[in-house]
Amino acid sequence: MSKKQDIMAATLDLIHEEGLQAVTFSKIFKRANVGSGTIYNYFANKEEIVNAVYKEARMHLGEYLVQGFTPEASLYERFKRLQLNRLQFGIDFPKEFLFIDSFSFSPYISHELRNMDDGDNSREVVLSVIVEGQKQGIFREMESHLSHQLIHGIISSILKGYYVQKYPLDEIQIQQVLESSWKALLV
Amino acid sequence: MSKKQDIMAATLDLIHEEGLQAVTFSKIFKRANVGSGTIYNYFANKEEIVNAVYKEARMHLGEYLVQGFTPEASLYERFKRLQLNRLQFGIDFPKEFLFIDSFSFSPYISHELRNMDDGDNSREVVLSVIVEGQKQGIFREMESHLSHQLIHGIISSILKGYYVQKYPLDEIQIQQVLESSWKALLV
Amino acid sequence: MSKKQDIMAATLDLIHEEGLQAVTFSKIFKRANVGSGTIYNYFANKEEIVNAVYKEARMHLGEYLVQGFTPEASLYERFKRLQLNRLQFGIDFPKEFLFIDSFSFSPYISHELRNMDDGDNSREVVLSVIVEGQKQGIFREMESHLSHQLIHGIISSILKGYYVQKYPLDEIQIQQVLESSWKALLV
Amino acid sequence: MSKKQDIMAATLDLIHEEGLQAVTFSKIFKRANVGSGTIYNYFANKEEIVNAVYKEARMHLGEYLVQGFTPEASLYERFKRLQLNRLQFGIDFPKEFLFIDSFSFSPYISHELRNMDDGDNSREVVLSVIVEGQKQGIFREMESHLSHQLIHGIISSILKGYYVQKYPLDEIQIQQVLESSWKALLV
DNA sequence: GATGAATGAGCTTTCATTCAT
DNA sequence: CATGAATGAAAGCTCATTCAT
Incomplete structure (x- = not known):
């Protein structure tokens, strides 16, 4: 699975578990096992990730x-x-x-x-x-x-x-x- | 209306308008017209406000x-x-x-x-x-x-x-x- | 014992138990059993209390x-x-x-x-x-x-x-x- | 010198000059020339810094x-x-x-x-x-x-x-x- | 005098974002 | 592309101080 997919899957998981307001970038990239900077290769900000998901x-x-x-x-x-x-x-x-x-x-x-x-x-x-x-x-x-x-x-x-x-x-x-x-x- | 009611009403308004994830303390006490410290006379943290509402x-x-x-x-x-x-x-x-x-x-x-x-x-x-x-x-x-x-x-x-x-x-x-x-x- | 004595005694106790950096007015007047405003009848600020003690x-x-x-x-x-x-x-x-x-x-x-x-x-x-x-x-x-x-x-x-x-x-x-x-x- | 060392040195200086009760994070990271968030990469809170020092x-x-x-x-x-x-x-x-x-x-x-x-x-x-x-x-x-x-x-x-x-x-x-x-x- | 609800300056802390590697 | 240490704006929160009662 691509990094991008990892990020989106992690985001969906976290929203499900804790609610959007509790989802931070830090949690996303820990869960997705990617570096913090990597997210910005695919998404400009959190809203973009959520919209993509x-x-x-x-x-x-x-x-x-x-x-x-x-x-x-x-x-x-x-x-x-x-x-x-x-x-x-x-x-x-x-x-x-x-x-x-x-x-x-x-x-x-x-x-x-x-x-x-x-x-x-x-x-x-x-x-x-x-x-x-x-x-x-x-x-x-x-x-x-x-x-x-x-x-x-x-x-x-x-x-x-x-x-x-x-x-x-x-x-x-x-x-x-x-x-x-x-x-x-x-x- | 009491300060506590003001705070709760402001919180409900803001959640409705912008969603929970966008509600900050700063927005709440500006909307409710109370000092920032006042909130803590009634609620220990944001979660408590939301639960009360x-x-x-x-x-x-x-x-x-x-x-x-x-x-x-x-x-x-x-x-x-x-x-x-x-x-x-x-x-x-x-x-x-x-x-x-x-x-x-x-x-x-x-x-x-x-x-x-x-x-x-x-x-x-x-x-x-x-x-x-x-x-x-x-x-x-x-x-x-x-x-x-x-x-x-x-x-x-x-x-x-x-x-x-x-x-x-x-x-x-x-x-x-x-x-x-x-x-x-x-x- | 006077309120002033109560305040000074409470302050000394708290400094001994927790150290100066942890002593707050709130703790002092709770311990001394006086209202928060009362302190200001005797001391202009925290430094004055400590100096008096x-x-x-x-x-x-x-x-x-x-x-x-x-x-x-x-x-x-x-x-x-x-x-x-x-x-x-x-x-x-x-x-x-x-x-x-x-x-x-x-x-x-x-x-x-x-x-x-x-x-x-x-x-x-x-x-x-x-x-x-x-x-x-x-x-x-x-x-x-x-x-x-x-x-x-x-x-x-x-x-x-x-x-x-x-x-x-x-x-x-x-x-x-x-x-x-x-x-x-x-x- | 590493950021961590900078932070610890700044903390020791400030304690010496003003006493622990006067040392704030704001003073520490100004003195150490680091961003405010940087401290939290090394220490969970102020007590941890002081203990490390x-x-x-x-x-x-x-x-x-x-x-x-x-x-x-x-x-x-x-x-x-x-x-x-x-x-x-x-x-x-x-x-x-x-x-x-x-x-x-x-x-x-x-x-x-x-x-x-x-x-x-x-x-x-x-x-x-x-x-x-x-x-x-x-x-x-x-x-x-x-x-x-x-x-x-x-x-x-x-x-x-x-x-x-x-x-x-x-x-x-x-x-x-x-x-x-x-x-x-x-x- | 005594009180404590209300305040806001200023503190601690978080976290989205950057950038050199 | 991928990384993560560093950042600082903005968030949460504390607490000395005020003031109407």
């Missing part, structure tokens, strides 16, 4: 969200695939997920970055499924961003409860969550 | 959640009251709400504080409504904490989208959100 | 040194009386003694205060004994201040060893020390 | 004390050599000497450090000379630490008087002092 995490999430998504599948199948992918990403990559979640509404992340297109155009995919469901009279008529935010919020919230071990997230709970989020949109 | 916000939320809640009302009425109160709190007190939301899963907040009882026993009230609905066969059988987290997450997420002006939150959207969160729990 | 200790020592001194006694008796008094003062008032010893050569004590006349003119008494002994051919001819410093130093040093419990100071050791200091001056 | 001074003294000491010389010669070395050290290195003297009985210096072995085993050398003299019936029977403290105290005290210019310390006075300290131990 954020960008990478968003790319990763974007790719993950549309995995196994087939436009030919039924609306229900496509909806559940998207929700499952998001949930599975959170289960498999808790550090990335929490980091994205916390910083998406933080003043620390630049505006452009917050509104970046995911690696794949996953947001559009989700929105189009919602709009299609509404057109078919299956989903209630609502501002599509409201619907999007709603089902996204269910997944986020469930994951956070899982992270602090309020409950397990096995196959059965996962199906319940997916089903609930589907129901939440129905007319 | 968190505690106060949680108390405020706790009281707010059970406002107008009448055990005699129908399950539907009681459910909607609780969800509406949470949503309304977020609309009326965005700084408090966002602060609680961000820090509830942050390493910065001590474990005991995270699990503190709200001023009122609001959490138990919500859980009991969920359990009652399940007993009556209205709500799907699920781990009650999962259900709780789910409907809580819907409100949080909707509020965050509202804060960044993805959509308005007028009477009509509010009713849609409440309805969706009710649907999400149905069998 | 020093002065008082020197007065105390001065009185003690000439106790039981009778000009009619033999040279040997008078010499031993003076040396014994100094030693006994150190044994009975370790805090005062150590404080005087440390600060007599410290930049903290003002020059006039260092050279103050003791309450009684004890220094002159000691010097006159030395000069008399030299005139009688009993003591070696030496600069009298050198002799004075020499026998004073023996007592100081012995006391410091005693304070850190290198050895006991009972009647037998005391007599040995007095005898040694007498011998040190002989021709 | 103390240790170094003690090592220096320890080496100095046994210079030119030859076990084959007569008891008298050996005794005078040790006393002369101590006196000469004080004359040549007044800052080191005074610092050691003040702090050897101060609460600021850690217990282990106070009882450290000097660079050379100078303390044992002095004690063995004392014990040998007592065995030969030349020195009076006394607790050896008492004797040690006594002759050590003579030198210290004489030096302090010299530092404040009570008297000169030329060859003649030096011989008188050495002779006196020898006499002080005789039967």
